[in-house]
Amino acid sequence: MGDPKYPLLSKDGDVNIGALFSVHSIEILPSFKDFRMAQTMIFAIEEINRSQRLLPNVSVGYRIYDTCGSRLSSMSATMALMNGPEFTAGDRCNGQSPIHAIIGETESSATVILSRTTGPFKIPVVRNYPSFFRTIHFGWSWVGAVNSDNDYGNNGMTIFLNTAQEEGICVEYSVKFYRTEPDKLQKVVETIKKSTAKVIVAFLTSSEMYNLLEQLSIQNITGLQMIGVEGWITAKNLITPNSFHVLGGSLGFAVRKNDIEGFADYVIKAFWKTVVPCSQTEGNSSQYAVNCNTYQDLLLLKNYNEDVPEQRYSSNVYKAVYAVVHSLHSLLKCKEQAGCEKGLTIQPHTGATVAQYEVVNWQKDSNGSIKFKAVGYYDASLPPDQRFVLNTENITWKPRSVCSESCPPGTRKAAQKGRPVCCYDCIPCAEGEISNETDSNNFLWCLFNNLMLKRTIKLIKNKPSKFNTGKKCIHTYVCVCVLFQEQEDKSK
Known part of the structure; x- marks a missing residue:
């Protein structure tokens, strides 16, 4: 359990898909979101294995590793995925990885490590979070910016700052911190406290946002309009009794929800019965006791089903598995009746999904519960003029922000x-x-400096018929001239 050298969950197949998820971590033990992704991946693979439409007569296996939220563990797990557990010190590598594609990770920084490691060996990586970033502004010309001090936050903030400059948005400050740097976090909070910008672009992971939210709440810093990213905008762990005072009205792009048919029942029954034998109540053998001890951390998740209706990030894993399988189906020249050509050597291939996002707004429903209300969407599969739709009348707003x-x-x-x-x-x-x-x-x-006044007087005297004091002034020049003529007439 939690050893990156061995898979947390695995099953052999004719072709195998690897995955890296941070099921256990230093900050949260265990991670509901990443464990749900593992469940989703296994559900998708079992669904494909039952189907005759994709990869007929070819079974799909999986090897899911737990990186424990550590960069070092990510590297260990990546090496284990590429080599396979069957290679010991005396074995010789045949140059063929037992894994045909890897899904992961849930954070960009870890994915960079993964991609750079697997790249030279031509093992494709399908990311859970597409490299896509957009932010929203509604005439806000004066904003602050804060980001996670990692690849995800730094790269995203660079894109935002460049875009802000092009759009004429002024950034009062741009600060960053990492979850293990409390001193930097305090400096970020002080910067926000002293600033006049009411809108903050927060390019943070859910972990950093949780830390920031905690400090803003302690210091009673409210009245901010947060612009979020998919890393935290729909993170349920941010919902606390005081969070709405800070995050109420937040706007941001979230991965679009997709209903995976049959997944809810699978989560509740099938997964625990087949993958975690200790979840069954019958029997009292010593082996059963050993199994229970082995799976005790995972059993904490057994009754957790609150996030099943959201289906945001898990649906990306589902689509990623199908993207890999469709590629394999094509490469193996599969036909529904004839099956697939198993003897073919599979060359590197990549799969990706179209960017589809919802714009969500932090609101309260009639009973006071916080909800993530969809107020628009972005769909890259549509024509350019139809990709972005926003229903502004459904948005809960916060104050204007101008310098x-x-x-x-x-x-x-x-x-x-x-x-x-x-x-x-x-x-x-x-x-x-x-x-x-x-x-x-x-x-x-x-117009009316001394020289112009002299010219105006001369014009009126030479051609007085051009100025009719009985008509409305149409032009400022004429108005002043008429006024001057009236005053001159009175003086006579």
Whole structure:
């Protein structure tokens, strides 16, 4: 249990799919989400093995390793996947990996290690989290940014900062921390506390968001609009009695839910009966006692079914298994009646799924429970003009976030020295200057300096018939000229 050199769950087949999940970890023991992914993978493989449509007469096996949330364990598990447990010190490697594809991991940093290790050996890796990032802004020009200090957070934040610059969004601060760095976390909290930005782009994993949420709640820092990513936006472990004060109204992209037919029953009955024999109550032999001791950590998960209706990340594992199997079906030249050509050497092949996301909003339902309400979607399979849909009327909003309020007509924007372009003062028009637009960068009509006044007087005197004081002013130039003529007439 938890030894990365040996699979946590395994079954031999003609072709085998490997997987790396962090079922046990230092922070949480055990991980419901990753264990559910393991269940989903086995469910999909058993479903395929029962089918005659995919890989007929070819059985699919699996080897699922527990990385225990450790980068070092990830490397050990990866090496074990590539070599196979049958290779001992005296055996000779034949150059053919027992695994035809690997699914994993649940964090980008670990997946980078996995991909770089398996790449030279041509073993394809299907990621659970597609490398896709979008964020949302609704006229928010002044934001803060915080990210996990790992590949997932750093790469995502780099994309966001570049996009923000292109879109004219000013970033007041960009800070980062890792879950094992409490001092850096405190500095992040202090930065948020002192800032004026009300919108925070949080490119965090659920672990870092949990730590940040805890500190923001302790210091009673509220009134923030969080923009989230798939790493935490639908994480149920973030729902606490005080979390809504901080995360209420949060918006972000989540992996789209998909209903896997029959999976709920499988989770409750079939999986525990077939894979974890200790879950059966009959019998009292010593072997049964040994089995129970072996599986005691996993048995903590036996009655956990709260996340089954969500089916977000688990559905990605389901689709990943089918992507691999469809590739193998093609490579082995399978036909429904004739079966597959087992003797063929399988060359490297990759599989991927189309990016499909829901936009979710943290809201409360009628009984006060927190829910993740779908308020839109992004679907890369649709035409470009139909991919992104957002129902703004269904969104619970938080305050506006700007560095400076708009400058009204009669003023212009003046940059504040040493601050971003979103921060400015509003300077009133001087006498003879006119600005009739909101957020004007210049006074539009600076017509009436001394020289212009002299020319206006001369024009009125030479052609007085052109100025009719009985009509409405249509143009500022004419208005001033008419006013001048009236004053001149009165003086006479």
